[in-house]
Amino acid sequence: MRTAAELLPALLEGSHRAAARAISWMENGHPEARPLMARLGPRLGRATVVGFTGAPGAGKSTLTDQLARRLLKGGRRVGILAVDPTSPFSGGALLGDRIRMGAVTAEGGAFVRSMATRGALGGLARATQDAIDVLDAAGFDWILVETVGVGQDEVDVVSCVQSCCVVLVPGMGDEIQAIKAGIMEVADIFVINKADRDGVEAVEQELQVMKSLAPPRPWDPPAVRTVGALGQGVEELEEALGRHGAWLRTQGGLERKALERARLRFRSLLAEESARRALARIGPEGTEALCRDIAAGRLDPYEAVARSLAP
């Protein structure tokens, strides 16, 4: 499977190996990535894509695993993408992934992949969107996109999937509240995980207050209580996802989300590619010389960039 033409048939048949290979191509900017992407178009738009974000420690991976397990039992094909911009690894080298590998893939074949591209030009959001297309084309019924943190990259990624779940836990501090304020607007469903802890009602009340302060939205995001570790509330979560999906289909929401997603992909890929071309024009030595002048205060970065982009 060294060319797009060779890889495509296996991918369309749902081969996990082909999917993993294709995602690596997209991550690494392999020469066959573009030809492959160009052939996926007709096969896209069938998967249900759900995102999970929230503070580290909120139990997102456990929750994702439990939902995946439930969907697998129902005979669905499930792909999980774990987005972790802070990880130096990629391709599933994380502790969390190894846990998942054991928990989910062993018992019924979810596809699990860690997205952790770091390059100086970013590209994580773009690579994750590419991976969603790969899994969609490979015929996965559900694609669960899970973020480790709540950086802007990650909020961007989950804010344009079909259903964005923001995972909260009782008894977290002010910084969490600040983060909630930031991602409030992208939430389609609030999941109050570890709901067997004290303070669940407090979180639900805070959510009510925040909703009342936010501008009214056509879809009122429900709050679902779960205990991921025990699998409690996962059925209710799946039902809430079903209701949101049905609402999207009746309200033209799928097209709206698809357009938002296209805008994110286009802009992030454009930034990545135009910077790559600019750096290629300047060359490594030229870039290094400019950076040394900036570091020494001989040149300000704006001027350095203006020179680099001068026709």
Add this chain to the structure above:
Amino acid sequence: MRTAAELLPALLEGSHRAAARAISWMENGHPEARPLMARLGPRLGRATVVGFTGAPGAGKSTLTDQLARRLLKGGRRVGILAVDPTSPFSGGALLGDRIRMGAVTAEGGAFVRSMATRGALGGLARATQDAIDVLDAAGFDWILVETVGVGQDEVDVVSCVQSCCVVLVPGMGDEIQAIKAGIMEVADIFVINKADRDGVEAVEQELQVMKSLAPPRPWDPPAVRTVGALGQGVEELEEALGRHGAWLRTQGGLERKALERARLRFRSLLAEESARRALARIGPEGTEALCRDIAAGRLDPYEAVARSLAP
């Protein structure tokens, strides 16, 4: 203060209002931002710049406040930049900021600013670096850069300050461990905050294990125990920062950090500016048309970008 020439004198005299105005210019790409930045060069390189990162809830803002309070008592001028990519607000509208405003600025004049630029082209890392220069030129002795989360933006920002403090707390879960793995390499000092909780020794042992697994580094990052809420260990933290600063000066580390910082600034500003120019060439209507085609599967994003960047 409507032009760089008007604002510069007030800024160099250390006016908080002038600093706030200048930072807004940098954030918003105001036409006077570049002329101002071009005049700061000779005044840079005097401030001690310290970064704080770590999981939400680790108590970074409290710790930053306590350190700021201590430095202010010692007669130093202190600026605090709170980097929060997930916040829809900017310019200090966050709960955390209001807390700080009350706690620190009231009692002796720290400058506090929330950095939360979101634009589709990012720019947060770049704007924060600009803000550091503004405060440096304004004669602040210490600039404390605090991140709310641990997204890549934020790790980038703190990884190139002079001293990067990674704040940990006892008893956090697997996801935190994964994040620690990701930011391990950028830590100059580990702060074990909330050290009055159980599990401090466990965290210290984990750190030892991770250090033993990581490639050896010329500077061995120490671990300092603090209880931010009580101000405990803040003196030790200041001493550790002093030792690291002295080490940097003797080892040419300041120049190395300045070069890393210049690379980050140049690349992020180059990506931002080259994408901005490409989008300007295509125009809003052209961009929207391409995004509609991508959303409908009629055009793949790579092809759309290739067309947009074609000379």
